[in-house]
Amino acid sequence: MPYRISRLGLVEIRSLDLDRDLDYYLNVLGLQLTAREGKTAYMKGWDERHAYSFALTESDRAGMVRMAFRTVDPEDLDYYENRLKEFGVRYDVIPEDYRRGRALRFAAPSGHTVELYNEMEYTGNMLPTVNPAPWPEGLRGIAPPRLDHTLVTAPEPQKAIEFFQTVLEFRLSEMLVAPDGTTIAAWLWQRPAPHDLAIVPGKPGGFHHAAFVVDSADALFRAADVLAMHKARIDYGPGRHGITRGTTIYFFDPSGNRLETFGGYTAYQMDPDCRAIRWTQDQIGPAVFYYSQELNETFLSVYT
């Protein structure tokens, strides 16, 4: 089966105060501002080559507006449109959005707005395409190169997981399994990395976190330093997940949305025939926080 989704292309979340939070995203997290259009700011990591991957919209609440996945080829959008029809999923065609082409928008059983698109304006990253340096100078804050994945909550996780597996053909990399065999949570992938999307139990439409890449141990500890220097609200870490093996820092933006630095450099790569890793419910502690070996109070209860 070919890959048809190249990446988690966009996460849009809500901000209680756009001026305040934009300052945080640009100077502490260190994203690059593409543009501010009314109540929405469009941003991306310095190594991302399309116009934006992260949008922040002012609202009276925190949480996720939508997640969008970019297909590998334009034809893959037609392929998925047919699948949505085949499975009776109601969807809207969004002819265009900010610097982006046609998209399919639908609600997942988890209560989240999900979009598929292929065309977004190609802007290049912050490096020249001829004889580039390895990284650009003048970055601020943590300055992650790119968006990595998102984790969301669902009241019936098994239904949501099956939807992404069956309709959108995500593969399962890891899962947390109850003693009766029920899947409690799952990590799902399309590009050959441990996950593009993960689903855990919780309220409909809940946003647990969006993760940005940090690509070395040095960058991980530097990120923690930056957060502490700015008195940011660190939830957990630096640490490591048992699931995915990735390194992590969980922290909150000023509106209370959780973010993560994800160190996929310690994680594995997937092949299409890789079989899912199972974690038993009694091992949820090390599955999530490998070093402390137990969940903290906030992991399953605090999200927006």
Next chain:
Amino acid sequence: MATTVPEGNCGRPELARRTYTIALSPVGVTISSTPEETVLAAILGSGASIVFGCRGGGCGTCKMRLISGEVAHGRCSAAVLSEEGKQSGWFLSCQAHALTDLTIELTAANKYRMLTWWRQMSPGKAREP
């Protein structure tokens, strides 16, 4: 909705005081708070432990109920604190600042824990009931 502690005390002399007392019911502890600190910060600063989450007004984990007194609510997600909720006395302790002396009704969900000895030894603000 007030987002910061208003200057000029709204013409009310009782607001000119530098500190307010916060009585925590039913644990029977009274602490003090400055207008600059949030209710959550005042409770943690007293050496007690209490459950909280994002500290950004987004998740609602630190929600508490006022029995008496008045707070400035700050920026709170309408998804976790509605206007009706505010009318019924609910507030997010990570955002709210005391505008008067307060009495707060803690519930099991707040997970108030007694003072730790090392915080009592440091310049804390807890007082006997």
